[in-house]
Amino acid sequence: MKNMTKTGWITLLGMAALAVLPPYFLLNGHAFYMDLATRLVILGIAAVSLNLLLGYGGLISFGHAAFIGLGAYAVGIPSYHATWGGFDLIASYNGMLHLVLAIGVSALFALITGAISLRTKGVYFLMITMAFGQMAFFLFQALDVYNGDDGLTIDVRSELPFVNLDSPMQLYGLSYVSLAVAMLLVKTIVNSRFGMVLQGAKDNNERMVTLGYNTYFYRLTAYVISGMMCGYAGFLLGNFTTFISPDMMHWTRSGELMFMVILGGSSTALGPILGSSVFILLEEVLSSFTIFWHLPFGLMLIGLVLFVRGGLMRLFKGRGE
C-alpha cells in the first residue's frame, strides 16, 4: 500500500463509493439511483474492455457496441425459444448456457472481424470495425424472427446458480464484482509481458516487429479478449433491461462508448468508469431538461475535443505520474 499513487487511491475510493452508495440508495427506497448505477457499472465493463484496445493497444475500434448486442441477444434468443418453442439446440433459460453463448459468439465475431480489420491500420481500422459493427446491426434488423427493428422482450432472465438476477441488489452485486474483476484483468494484462508488447506496438509497431514480435497476433488476441469482455457486459445489460433491439449495436452506441473512454481518460484504470459515470449523469440530467439533449451533449463533445487534452483523469494525476 505504501507505493500507491494518487490515481491509485482515487480509483480505490471511486470503487468503494460504487460498492456502498447504490445499495444504500436502494435500501432507502430510491430504486431509481440503483437502476442508474447498474447501467453505469455494466457500461463501465464495456468501456474498460474498449480501453484495453483503445488506450493500451492504440487500436481505435468503432464497432464495440456490436459485442454488447451479441451478448444481449445471447440471453434473448435462447430465452425466446424456451418460451415460444423452436430451435431446441439452444432453447433454455439456463444462465450458464447464455453466458457461454455470449462470450463464445463474441469471441468468434471478434476473431473473424479482427483477423480482417487488423491487417489494416489507422483510419482503415477505425472505419472497418465501424462497418463490421454496422453489419451486426443490419443483420439483427433483418431477422424478422426476432422482431427485427422492434426488438425482443426478455420474459425470463438468465437462471444462474447462487445469484437471482430478478433481484436488483443481486444483479448489481454481480455487475459490480464483474466490473472489479474486469478492471483487475485489464490491469494484469497490461502489466504482463503480453501487455508490454501490446503497448510497445502502440508506440512503435515497426520496432516491435523488428524485435521479433508478431504484433498482429498480439493485437488479435487483445481484440478477442476485449470482445469477450464486452459480450459479457452485453449479457448483463440484456438481463438488466430485459428488452433488446438492434439499436444497441448502432454505430452511435459505439461512439458513446468511445466518448466514455476518452472523456474519462484512456489508458487509465478508473478513466472508463469515470467517463461512463459522467455520460450517464449527463444523459439523465440533460434529458430531464429537454428531449433535444443530444444538442448540448454534442456541443460538449466538440468542446472536449477542441479544448481538453487527456481526459478527466488527468485532472487527478499527481506530479510525475
Next chain:
Amino acid sequence: MDYTLLFVQMLNGLQLGLLLFLVASGLTLVFGILDFVNLAHGSIYMLGAFICASLTFVLGNFLWAVLVALPLTGLVGYAVELLMARRLYDKDHLDHVLGTYGLVLVLDTLAHIIWGPAGITVPLPAWLDGQVELFEGAVIPVFRLLIIATGLAVAGGLFWLVNYTRLGMLIRAGASNRTMVSALGINIQTLFALVFALGAMLAGLAGMLISPITGASIGMGGQIIITAFVVIIIGGIGSMKGAFIAAVIIGLIDTLGRSFLDKLFMLFMNENAAETAAPAVSAMMIYILMAIILAVKPQGLFPPKVR
C-alpha cells in the same frame, strides 16, 4: 430468369451506386487532401435533403430548390471547416472522429428541432414524375434516369476538375505533399476550405436527389455514412477512381442482392429457409464483399501512392 426485371434492377443499382459516389467522393477528397475523417459528412447529406425539401415548398419547384440549396450546403461545409475542422487537422484521427461525432449529434438534433421528427416528402414537378418504357416491359421512372444522368455528369465533371484544372492540380499536389504545396506559395487554408465546401456540396446534392424518392428524414445521414465508408475502404481511401468503381459495385450488389438472393437461395434450400436467410445475408453482403477485398488487398482496390 426474368431479364427485363434484371435490367430494371441493374439501373436501380446504378442509380444507388452513383448517389453513393456523390457522398463518397466528398469523403475521399477530404480525407485524401486533408487527412481528416469526417463522420458528419452524412449529416450534410441529410441537411441537403431537408434544405431542398423546404425550398421546394417555398419556391414551388424542385429544380429551382436544388439550384439554391447547392450553394447553401457548400456554405454549411465552409462553416464547418472554418469553425471546427480547421482546428482539428493537427490532432489525431481519434479527435477527428469524436469531434465530428459531436457534430453529427448537433446537426441531427438541429434538424429535428427545425423540421420535426417525422421527416418531409418532396413533390416532383409533373414532367419528372412520370415513367418511360425503355423497351417492352422495362418501365423506369423518369426521375431515376435524371439521377443517373446527373451522377454520371458530376462524376465526369469531377474527373475533369481533378485531372485537367489548376484547382485539381493543387488538390492532387496537396494530397501528396501538403508542406511542399504551401512552401510554393499556395494559400493552403483557402484550398482546404474550398475542398471541404466542394465535398459538402456533393454530399448535399446526393441528399437532394434522393429526397423525392425517400423523403428527407433525421436518420438518413447516419445510414449512408457507413455505406460511404465501405465504398472508400474498398476503393482505397483518397482515390477518386476507386470511389467511383467501388460505389457502382456496391450499388449493384446491394440492389441485386435484395431482389434476387431469395430466388438464388431457393435453388438449394427449401422456400422457408430461403425467405429467412435471404434478407439477413443481403443485409450483410456489402460488408462480406468488403471483408473479402480487404483480405486480398488491405489497402483497397486503388491504394493511394503516397502515405
